[in-house]
Amino acid sequence: MAAIGVHFGYTCACVAVFKDGRADVVANDAGDRVTPAVVAYRDTEQIVGIAAKQGRIRNAANTVVKVKQILGRRYDDPDAQAHKEESKCIVVNKSGLPRYEIDTGETTKYVSPEDVAKLIFHKMKETAQSALGSDVKDAVITVPFEFDEMQKNALRQAAESAGFNVLRLIHEPSAALLAYDIGQDSPLGKSHVLVYKLGGTSLSVTVLEVNSGVYRVLATQTDHQTGGESFTQELAQHLAAEFKKTFKQDVSGNARAMMKLMNSADVAKHTLSTLGSANCFVDSLYDGMDFECNVSRARFELICSSLFNKCIQPIKSLLEQVNLSTSDVNKVVLSGGSARIPKLQQMIRDLFPDVELLNSIPPDEVIPVGAAMQAGILVGKDSLALGEDSITVDCCASDITLKEVDDSGLEVFTVLFPSGTPLPARRQHTLQGPGSLSSVRLQLFQAQQPIAQIVLGDLEPKEELHDVVTVLTMKRDGSLHVTCTEQSSGRSEAITIETAAAAS
């Protein structure tokens, strides 16, 4: 069974297919693995993708970009207003909902953002189907964590009208985790993962807790001002300054020239992620004058140094917010096209010196791959509709710890049953005690409070260590059942600890 994962971003869309146990990104008809989320309206046709993006220089008024910013929003929404300000395409108010005003020769069309999104989804579907060679509809689509219900619905509707059968909408950070299979091989253990996503126009940092293979978002921060385009902007400004320096002409007031410079800067930025220097070349940029300029990576990093700091800042504040230190984070996942920038990766690595930085999958493909994997999990199963209550699970409130002594005789606490474990759950540990003892004592703590003590007496002193198999089972209400068995003698003790509510 094949299934599709779609990432629909502000600037780009990307599709991955799940087939034969593998998820892979599919290249579109232009050969690119990522399709710009740009739709150009012409007299007779609508163009999606790179052609629309390139044609924007001449057809700005009829080209819709960053439609996701306005999707599912009302006209008077501040974000919609911000989008209206920025968009070259006219946005009008039609009974409270925003509509793009598209001039197609003789008539004026009013196009809803949902229709634009539908065209992009349609393109993604075509791309996926060309790779699969069959009509596959089942898809998982990613949404940003901050999307509200209305935006999600709009996205879902757009995808469904494009012919997708939307299996589920999942959040982008969890898709990123899924792409790296974090916590999927074994349901035991608990870890923290930070997802760093630097997309075209937005930066979002999310901390997730992975417990028993289940993800949970602890906190997230999103900055819609910073993104890959900010870097391009900076670079374009620099190029304009260079142009001014050489030709004594100011092009910053000329929209078309600036757009050309932006395109050139975009290419240069991409080149600089892999090469040490890039050549910007724009024919007849202004007044018939050709422009050529060489930018080194060092220069680029210098230009954008303040931006880099701005990009790193949210990580620190977020960690502070959830009360974690950088060492508490077990893994960092990079996603979003601009996470390719070497300098940025270096900065993150510096921030998390002994943390695994996951960037083996191209950052802009992480999310669609994760979505496709989720689609692979869901496809062919009669999955139930997800309600609010189905994503709400009972969890262990705080760690159940065991007081032990280490080799040097100091008291240490070992976590037997981590907090946040979805209930009901069972955890098994083999604890050891010195073989010379005739009895062992297990002291259980929760939140530094002793909750129980289990004593196994009458043990045969022996050479090797006593192996005590301890099984902790917690029910949905939180009550805990502990069974300890000494392996060699078979002596066992069992206790049940009720919750405060049940005991009272």
Place this chain on the structure above:
Amino acid sequence: MLTEALEGQLTVVYNTVAASVQVQVEPVGRWFEAFLKRRNRNVSASFQELEEEEELSEEEEDEELQLEEYPMLKTLDPKDWKNQDHYAVLGLAHVRYKATQKQIKAAHKAMVLKHHPDKRKAAGEQIVEGDNDYFTCITKAIEILSDPVKRRAFDSVDPTFDNAVPTKAEGKENFFEVFAPVFERNARWSVKKHFPSLGTMESSFEDVDNFYSFWYNFDSWREFSYLDEEEKEKAECRDERRWIEKQNRASRAQRKKEEMNRIRTLVDTAYNADPRIKKFKEEEKARKESEKKAKVEAKKREQEEKERARQQQEEAARLLKEQQEEAARQAAQQAKKEKEAQKKAIKKERQKLRMTCKSQNYFTDNEADSVRMMEEVEKLCDRLELISLQTLNEALSAGNKEQSKAALEKQVQEVNMQLQKEKDAELQAQQAARGSEHSSAAGGQNNRGWSEEDLQLLIKAVNLFPAGTNARWEVIANYMNQHSSSGVRRTAKDVINKAKTLQKLDPHQKDEINRKAFEKFKKEHSAVPPTVDNAMPSERFDAVGADSNAAAWTTEEQKLLEQALKTYPVSTAERWERISEAVPGRSKKDCMKRYKELVEMIKAKKAAQEQVAAKNKK
């Protein structure tokens, strides 16, 4: 490292644990799906883990392979490989068809290591050259057993398999002991991996049914290519190969059929001998019977219920009716009593009035007045209601003579006035009714010119052409036009209108018309013979005949009349006068009437006869 428990320390719970908290998780990943599924199925985590462990253990296989030496190995003839037991050759005689590929390979390896000619040569053994060495048998065995198709062919004809089917008699005694191993044995041919066991006497009906349906639809993989007499490979040309193939196919089909028959026989025998089937059948029968009984009972009960309900209803209806009747009777009695009381009261009042009047001497002095007054008082007594009578009596008794007289007179006057008024009203109503009749009669535009003759003619015509005549009113109108002397042309409508008015006219008028007509007839008849055909009775005489003799005609009179009728034919002048003269005691009118009656009688007789004749004809 765990610590040592001190003296006296025991297992104890100090505190409660914190209750679980609810958090929202991301709906992604297979563990989330597993969690969700588990929660929906209400299964605990440990259950799932157990399931997983089970799966794991299934994968592992204990590979404790023990080979059995085959003592005959060295004496085997490689040329007779078809008849050798390949499993025994490889030392797998104890596992046989249950041996896995892995085991077969391992066994082969062990055998090769031991029996390879080179090995034996090294050990100083004598080796038969070429393919005749018994090692060829081992090679052949692995060749057969490693190939799933060939192995299946060999397994199908496993020489150690017992094809025997127990007879019914054998199974009768201890069914389970006899049949269980047989089914177990034969189940190995099943394509399906899992097969139901024969079970025990206590097995449920479903289990038994399942078992037999499995065996009746038994899908066997057993085939008999191993027993092919000819070998395809030996053929020299295509035609020969084809022929061999055909031969083989036929024999395989034959054997397969036999095999299926064998299984069928086995299952049939078992089914017939199965004590449980018998038990189930009996149970089924008993159940059906009890159901039937229950049904009948239910029906009966239902009927009884119905009957009772009906009776209850009837009872209720009867009671209700009785009650109603009782109430009605009481009401009637009450009414009667009241009426009587009223009557009595009225009577009393009247008496009182009369007495009062009498005592007052009718307020008059002279006799005549008193008589008149008495009459008036009687009238009052008749007319006045109880209440007015009472008031009058009170007035009479209360006042002195003059006053009472005035009151009485006033009352009398009032009553007289009322009587007068009523009379007037009646008269008026009568007049009005007559007036309206007159006006409606006069309203017809053709009222003009309806002379007495015409009316007479109309009545005659109406009688002449009775209801049911085809286009009756047109015919009447035509008749009128032809015979009328007034010269007024009348249409069917006019005629209808007039006829209706005539019908409506009060009897007096009718009488009048008839009388007039008769007088005229009388007047005219002296000169003119009847214009109308004698056979046509058209006039109504019954209403008239003041001077006629209504007495019935005697036979003599009848005879005389008939004689006279014959004597004076139609053309005779003044025929009826003469006839009447011939019949003593009868007037001319009586004779005519009688004649008409006779004519009608004869006509009716004739019509009846004709009808009878027509019926007979039919």
